[in-house]
Amino acid sequence: MTSARQLYLYIVKNITVYPQKEAQAIAFMLLEHYMRLRNIDVLVDRPIPENSTQPDWDGIIKRLNNNEPVQHIIGSTEFCGLEFRVSSAVLIPRPETEELVQMVTRDYAEPDKNISILDIGTGSGCIAIVLARFLPHVSVHAWDVSDEALAVAKENARQLIADVTFAKQDMLDVTFPLPGNIVQFDCLVSNPPYVTYSEAESMRPNVLRFEPHEALFVEDSDPLLFYKAIADFGVHHLKQHGKCYVEINEHFGAETKQVFEERNYKKVEILRDINGKDRFVRAIWA
Template sequence: MATAKPLYQQLTQQIKGYPPEEAREMAFMLLDHYFGLRKTDVLTDKPLPPNRTEPDWSQIVNRLNRQEPIQHVIGTTIFCGLEFEVSPDVLIPRPETEDLVRLIMHDFTERTDSVKILDIGTGSGCIAVTLARFIPQADVMGWDVSDEALAMARRNADQLNADVTFEKQDILNVTDAELRKFDCVVSNPPYVTRSEAAAMDRNVLDYEPGLALFVDDNDPLVFYKAVADFCTRHLTKDGACYVEINERFGEATRQVFEERGFRQIQVYKDIHGKDRSIRATF
């Protein structure tokens, strides 16, 4: 009877070009995705499912060895405990963004009145869908400039039974939004400068959308200025704006909000001690 541990060891040995711990994590993810085997199942050498459909392991390993993200290989990723479809059309959700979502949930989950939330640059829809799922009283909207991203966000919302309205909007040129007010505006906008690209891994540069990643070095805070300007007109009196930020520009981004009249501005650090998000209110 075929068991999990030999296959896990085979995959770990065949996945090249990654640190050993990362290769092991990929092997665990593959066995979980294709056979529903958790880490403990693999480590205790549980039998492989007898009626399993065996994937083409050599093709999968070759894709990984070309630095293609494993999330693209299996087509999904886990974000805040929910499984989202991903592709090269959207950014792969990161743990840092989970922290941003948890901050919003902490602030709004216990409110009993309706909460209007806008996610600017929704991508896969991970922020908007998660907030809609975990804040029952929320009325959630997601914006993106990419048709492909919006199509994926809608699929994720449907698959996860989340009530989210999606619209095509460019925060740098918003149309038909003059009468709208939101209690929460959240955004994880492009914030990696072009000059930082040289230090990035191939699995990001070659496989994730530059439109959602990069911003020109001569105006790296352009999207934060646009989001903050939008909030001055569309955030309710007691509302809050939440953004994920470039660690290099924590103080500069804080000043963007301060210059636009925000009075309570908190910069939060990630698990590595780097400036990673801001919460701002009037």
């Protein structure tokens, strides 16, 4: 292929496991990552210099058709305008989680002293790192139970120059004293596992085969397991009027809200995402 458009059309034509629009989006991601070719370069059919080094496109396309996520192939993804390293040890950040981060940044935009935020189940570190970058006046802590995930998160924080305190901690088995010796937080934020195993059959192979199940799934017998743990933790470790933000399973909005109400949280709200689905719960500890 001697031009950007020829290469783009070749990639799109040979990606067979995705609908055309998704194949087109993937092709643009690949061209940007490997060739520094932008959408406009494809549109104007920019020539590719003969001496340009190109990757093994057929090998990449084969991996895509084996349902390997494009983010794993290129090793990174964009989240809130920042480039994050990802691997099979962490979830690939979703657009809905960007909305969760935006809620927190709006509520804590006003500079205030001694504000502390805890990101529970940090994964790639995307939530904690964006909060640390966008809210430099806030002290950000992040926990995860996985050593592999924490390694990815710490590398992302280093690359993105974000001041986050990371610690290994199982939210279902909190040990004391708390990591970082902080007793209380102003804010808890989490995108915990919330997909039930019965929902797995409707999920795409690229998610089921390549993303960590421990960060995705929860038993059908107790789908609110992590929300109960987070709410219970907040009862003892949120400051007065501290806030809790969680991403939720759209099928359990009312039930998740009830978890917080039963523990005497106030102003418990179910909030919808950009697609109109119940996606977040925000609650205040009073």
